[in-house]
Amino acid sequence: MTDCRKIIGIDPGLASTGVGIINGCSGKITSYGFGCIKTSKEINQQDRLYKIYKDIFNILEQEKPSIVIIEDVFSIPEFPKSGIILGKVCGAISLACSCSGISMLEVQVRLAKQILTGNGNCSKQQLENAVRKRLNHYEKIKPYHASDALALAIIGLSRSS
Secondary structure (H helix, E strand, C coil), rough: CCCEEEEEEEECCCCCEEEEEEEEEEEEEEEEEEEEEECCCCCCCHHHHHHHHHHHHHHHHCCCCCCEECCCCCCCCCCHHHHHHHHHHHHHHHHHHHHHHCEEEEEEEEEEEEEHHHHCCCCHHHHHHHHHHHCCCCCCCHHHHHHHHHHHHHHHHHHHH
């Protein structure tokens, strides 16, 4: 009997939250999809967070993944407010997972880069290239939020096999 799983990776962001979906059996990728949830600066922050929550919740209800892998929150000392906002986005995603009954695991971005490229400090382009190679996907995966989300889903599949 093969062990088939669906993993959703999420790269949180207020303007653009990347979503990557990987289906795999016995650790081998059988199909994938990706996209982004975009919010407008013209909308107030609480409504943007609600949109992210609602869209993630709807994806989880439709796709019914085994687990969600989300990029861990980080903060850059020069831009502390960005880390706070990112924490709010992660909270909205965490709530969507909880309401859907789906387990969520946070993975540090450096670990994801290290696992897929061998370099924890690689660029977004290098990570995107590694994701494309792993998926045998020939066109660029845009935006980088989507390729980052796919990277997280790939890691989730390899860890759950």
